[in-house]
Amino acid sequence: MTEHEAGMERNWHASEHQDVAQMLDSPVGGLSGEEAARREREYGPNRLAPPKRRGPLRRLLAQFHNILLYVMLGAALVTALLGHWVDTAVLLAAVVLNAIIGFIQEGKAESALDAIRAMLSPRATVLRGGTRMEIDAAGLVPGDRVLLASGDRVPADLRLVAVKELRVEEAALTGESVPVEKAAARVAVDAPLGDRLCMAYSGTLVVYGQAEGVVVATGAATELGRINHMLDSIGLSSTPLLRQIDRFGRALAVVILGAAAATFAFGTLLREHSAGEMFLMAVALTASAIPEGLPAIMTVTLALGVQRMARKQAIIRRLPAVETLGSVTVICSDKTGTLTRNEMTVQRMVCAGHVFDVGGVGYAPVGDFSVDGRIVEPVHYPALELALRIGVLCNDARMRQDEGAWWVEGDPTEGALLVAGDKGGFSVHAAEVAWPRLDSVPFESEHRFMATWHRDADGESWIFVKGAPERVFEMCDAQLDGHGERPLDIDYWRRMATDTAAQGLRLLALAAKRAAPRGEGLGFADCEEGFVLVALVGIIDPPREEAIRAVAECHRAGIRVKMITGDHAETARAIGAQLAIGVGRPAITGAEVAVMDDAELRRVVMDVDVFARASPEHKLRLVQALQDSGQVVAMTGDGVNDAPALKRADVGIAMGRKGAEAAKESADMVLADDNFATIAAAVREGRAVYDNLKKFVLFMLPTNGGQTLVVIAAILFELTLPLTPAQVLWVNMVTSTCLGLALAFEPAEGNIMRRHPRPPGEALLSGFFVWRVALVSVLMMTGALGLFLWELSLGTSVETARTMAVNAIVVSEMFYLINSRHVFSPALSREGLFGNRYVLVAIAACLPLQLAYTHAPALQAVFHSASLTPLEWSKVLGAGLLVFVGAELEKWVIRRRGAFGSRALPHG
Structure with a gap:
């Protein structure tokens, strides 16, 4: 830690400004040019240093460290071993595309640090050697004397030494909803950042007044610099889904490699097959088990979710x-x-004898005044009418309407008073014409009130005051009610102030005096006493x-x-x-x-x-x-x-x-x-995306499982291989991906926002999902392998029998896709069959592909397929119906018994 950074640990806000100036050797006329240059060499420039970043090549290579890309690379390796270079090229292109997208997104994330550095003021007004000058803010050093004025961005962390009506907008740094009134007096050592009224922090905005301050921290040692350092030190974390996919992929990889090794050992050692033949068998097994379509479907499903969310803002x-x-x-x-809303609003006005609720929120001048739920007109209540007039006239803010939206220029609290006055019939322009302002005493922190002098339509003088209640109470000796002026009941007003503050409302007191200034203009001496307390105003930034x-x-x-x-x-x-x-x-x-x-x-x-x-x-x-x-x-x-x-x-x-x-x-x-409400809509969409991803997994795994069981059965029982590696890749990459894509368009379930969030550590596959995958895999294996062996027993050629086995799996996928739309609900309904038109489109797109696979000479030469007769097609259809009926029966049993429902997706 440097000496300057150690200085940041000092509680500058708890020290008198004279002591701060002495500690930093900051003379009243400012540092000399030579001393400022020496300190700049010692402390460095007043800017946030850019973070250490990885070079473009390292960032690009890091994008490949992803389990999803490993799966795709594994699939590419398998296709390359089989000599299917087109499939290999497609897979590798997908890997590179994913890496490029991640590379671009990471580059965007780093711009957050650039955005913070851009908040630093480019110029600063300082005293150097007794001369006022404007310099590049990067040249500021601890001990410099900085002059602030309305509209300036604070160029460094300052301990204020002289303040004149200074208000600073600190919302970006502290979250405070209104500008903070600053003062030079020290505050408690344990005061939080938002209560350090004697400090002005780098990056905040001066909205009113003037001040002089001593620089106590620059660059990385400022509060803004600390945020920048925190941001730079936080790495991007993984998401629950990616962690699930990572665990799932690792487990699946272990299972696949174990099964392939066991198969190779079984065939070579026990069945005495050649190592080359068993290696091809192991490759076929690996190809059948790898979910090649998962990364692509996951990306598409997430991208569709992005589009739907964008339409919802x-x-x-x-x-x-x-x-x-x-x-x-x-x-x-x-x-x-x-x-x-970030729009201060008057919600309560307390007068002697009446408490008025003010309707409406925000800056739109729409709302009623009510007492105990009964709407009233301000004109019937003299104290309320006068309070609204004071709020409008003792005011420096302005309202404007732009493209249907209302805006306030100036202090948000004063803006709230203007809006309340407009609701009561006191527009700013009309009020100023009828009661012109002759002079004013601006708000200052040490006085805690603002006063204005007006002349009414009869030529009589009035002095209006608004300010902190306890200060205005001291200036009043009477109160106004429905019967005129009465002696001040201070206990009533203190009780109402406490009650209003307890509701979280900011308080202002309004008072008036029918008198003219003693001199030619209005001064503080005219505001010391003799006022009539008119109202307490409760203001809050209301919830949306x-x-x-x-x-x-x-x-x-x-x-x-x-x-x-x-x-x-x-x-x-x-x-x-x-x-x-x-x-x-x-x-x-x-x-x-x-x-x-x-x-x-x-x-x-x-x-x-x-x-x-x-x-x-x-x-x-x-x-x-x-x-x-x-x-x-x-x-x-x-x-x-x-x-x-x-x-x-x-x-x-x-x-x-x-x-x-x-x-x-x-x-x-x-x-x-x-709009916070948009978050709820986004959560709904996010849940729908996750549901659809799990539906795709539930659809995809039985396809891979069925093929894997077919290959394992053939090896165990020394049967002719029913599926070649090339045919397995056709099923996985062409038909499964084409069909599964339709599930990305599934609409959200009706009860999706009545469920509790899924447990963060939940596995991608629950016990029920494992059961469903195993059941459908066995059904698919039974249909495909049974049909293959049946045809061989009838003397059909191996090519035809394999073609029937491949088509049996694909047709089973088509039927099972309809099953997969709902985990528990039946598919045999109008919604179940036609509720997602993309399912029907996917099946319609897959049919010609499969017909071409079966009957096109070019594809027959590549995949060793053969044309089928209508009778053989009917047998294939029967294998598909076996899966559909079996899956629907299982759903029916589960619905009857109520099993698994609480442990799986609670779809209707």
């Missing part, structure tokens, strides 16, 4: 994330802009209505939803209650998370659903703790502070409209509409 950036969504057990969501429904749907689907936010605990609890998140459970803060060790955090994380004041490190630790507890975690967010957790989660989900580029680049999925 969910943009998938990494292909395996499609299926991972379907296995999610916990969704960790940011609050601001994700579960909430669609998010409330989506959270409920996730709960029904057995998915826990946790809210992890940088906002205050009271606000987080209130929003969580409205969303049905964490109801009846405790909420904990980032400070509490920080003192827990990993073991304790794993114990706590599943019992708590609301985490407040969470820093990037806290969010990352929470995601890791959930994953260590065996959960599959989706993390949503929109800020730079969310980027490390987004990258670490099994599925990172970023907001497309309001999200920072660093968050989008770190995510696996981007919500084009910033």
